[in-house]
Amino acid sequence: MDIEGFVRARIDNTNEETLKNVLAERIREYKDIDEERSLLMAQSVIDEVKTTLKVNESDDEFLKDIMAPPKADVTMGKMGVGSRGAGDFFVHRRIAQIVSSTNTASEVNPSAQDDGGVVKVPAKGDDVYVTTAVDGVHSRLSDYPFLGGFHVTRATLRDVCVMGANPVSILSDLHLADDGDVGKLFDFTAGVCAVSELLDVPLVAGSTLRVGGDMVIGDRLVSAVGSVGVSPYPPTARKGATEGDIILMTEGAGGGTITTTALYNGFFDVVWDTLNVSFVKASNAIFNNDLVKDIHAMTDVTNGGLRGDAHEISSTTGVGLKFDHEKIKSLVAPNVLNMLDTLEIDPLGVSTDSLMLIVPPEISDDVVKAVSDVGVKIDQIGIVDSEGSPRLVEEDGSETTLTPLFREAAYTKIKKLVGDTTPEDFEKMKDKVQKAADESIRKKERVIDYIRNNARS
Template identity: 75%
Template sequence: MDIEGFVRARIDDYSYEDLSVLLAERIREYKEISDENSIKMAEAVIDEVSTTLKLKESDDEFLKEITEITKSGVGMGEMGVGSRGAGDFFVHRRIADIVASTNTASLVNPTEQDDGGVVRSKAKNDEVYITTAVDGIHSRLSEYPFLGGFHVTRATLRDVCVMGADPVAILSDVHLADDGDVGKIFDFTAGVAAVSELVNVPIVAGSTLRVGGDMVLGDRFVSAVGSVGVSDYPPTARKGATKGDVILLTEGSGGGTITTTAIYNGFFDVVWDTMNVNFVQASQSLFEADLVKDIHAMTDVTNGGLRGDAHEISNTTGVGLEFYEKDIRNMVAPNVLNMLETLNIDPLGVSTDSLMLVVPEDIAEDVIKTVSSAGVDIAEIGQVTDSGEPILIKEDFSTEKLVPLFREAAYTKIKKLVGDTTPEDFEIMQEKVQKACEDAIAKKDKVINYINKN
């Protein structure tokens, strides 16, 4: 519970005394403290919030401007942020706009909607490509921190691997709310460490904080894991896809999303299908065989499933993609596919954590043999065309344009209730979000000008 947010939402509608009593009651729901101490704690929060509100009366107009939130009037849930669909992609492009406004140089940055970013550096006069990536723990795995740590580490390592980089370091950032048991931190770190040990990539740094400090009660756990990779060759970003290329896909058994689906729908045995490091092993086999330099593009089937990835690749590069539904289904681990079909979840609309490779036709067989030799199943699932659209060829030979849903395929009961249909006012929401992005860029520019002048 965010007690600061609780107060901010009610401070204008309640007297000081009534709000103190109301908040004290909420505090006692989480903490075993006396009525007297809960009132004192409530009053302290109200006093602090009241003090911050005086900033609105300040004579410093510029300070007021930069401390006021650039509001869009659209909520995260309304827009589908984090739900890996059309709304989420739109917001990520706006984030990329803010990044692009800095005019700083990198080889791959958020404007290209790739999983990792790449910069070029020099070491002993040789060019080195450095890839970084960061992923947050799946929100529904807060109660299962070991699994959360395991899967978020796999995710960030995948994001480095698909840029053609060899992972060399892992970083961890942990946030646990005030009432959370410290053991959650250890469980999470052990999950991260398990992957670290399995793939022989060291954990080198991290941070540990409370969610919201004193202002958030409960035991909600959030975290992120980052990774760094290096390569002697330019990145295998999505923009490398070329007409005539062959599209290959490794077997996907899922990660955080599939684990969440399994736990919250009672398919507990499927959790074990997800506990592997096949993706990294497949990537490392390509590094060792020196094939990465010849691969045109690599990506992991995560954000919004294959529908989302196909749309983003086509949208970024302008090429067409042609997929065969039967071949894709064959590359979903049998237990996982059975669960998805039983729950009526679209396998193409959910993260399966497969490695998708776009390669020239003349090296496709070498790639297949190399990845297979690492014990990872891989098969051809389509090709790159010049149609400019991602197309799915179904088992009955009919075709369908692959378009991401507003949210990724609903894989829990609550997600099914929320739905994945596009809101009627989505265009209006986009305009509001676009305006907020532009306002944020303007604020950034003003602050930079102020600092440079002073």
């Protein structure tokens, strides 16, 4: 519970004494303290919030502008941010817009909608391409830190691998709320280190803090794990997909999303299917056989499932993608596919953690052999053409356009209640979000101008 947020939301329309008593009661629900101390804590939070609000009385308009975030009047949940669908993709493109406004140079930045970014570093002899990526732990794995740590680490390494880079290091940023047991820190780190040891990629740095410091009570764990990779070759970003290419995919058993689906729907045996490092083994096989330089694009089937990835690739490149539905389903691990079918969850709308490769026909067989030789199943699932859209071909030859849902396929009861239909006012929501992004860019530019014009010698 965010007690500072609780106060900020109520301080303008609630009697202060009432607010203090209600907050103190909430605090006692989490903390084993007496009433007097809970009231002191509640009053302290109220006093601090009141102090920060005094900035609104200041004559410093610039400072007030910096401190006040732009209001989109659209919440994260309503926009579907983090739910890997159309709303989430729209917001991420706005983030990419802010990044692009800096005009800093990189080989791959968020505008490409890839999960990893790449910079070219001059070196003696040939240039080196450095890839960085970061992923957040699945929110529903807060109570299962080992699994959360395992899957988020595997996810960030995947993001490095699909850029054609060889992972060389891992870093961890771990936040546990005030009432969380310290053992969660160790369990999460052990999950990270299990992947680290299996793949011989060292965990080299990190940070450990409380969620919100004193202002968040409870035991929620949130974290991110990042990784760094290097390559002598340019990145295999999505933008490299070319008409005539072959689309290959490895078998996927899922990661954090499938684990969450299994845990919260009672398919506990499926958790074991997810505990593997097949994705990185396949990527390493491609790297070790010197095939990276000839691959046009690599991606992991994660954000919004194949629907989301196909849409992003087609949108970024303008090419068409033609997929064989039956071939795709054959490359979802049998236990996982059975669970998804039983729960009526679209396998194309969730993260299966497969490796998808877009390659010129002349190296397709070499890629299949290299990956198969390390024990990972792989097959052709489609081709790249000039149609300009992603399509799905059924057994009877009929075609349907692959479009991302507003949210990824619902895989828990609460997600089914929230639904995945596009809100009627989605276009208005997008306009509001766009306006907030534009305001953020203008604020950034004003602050940069201020710093440059007032720099001390």
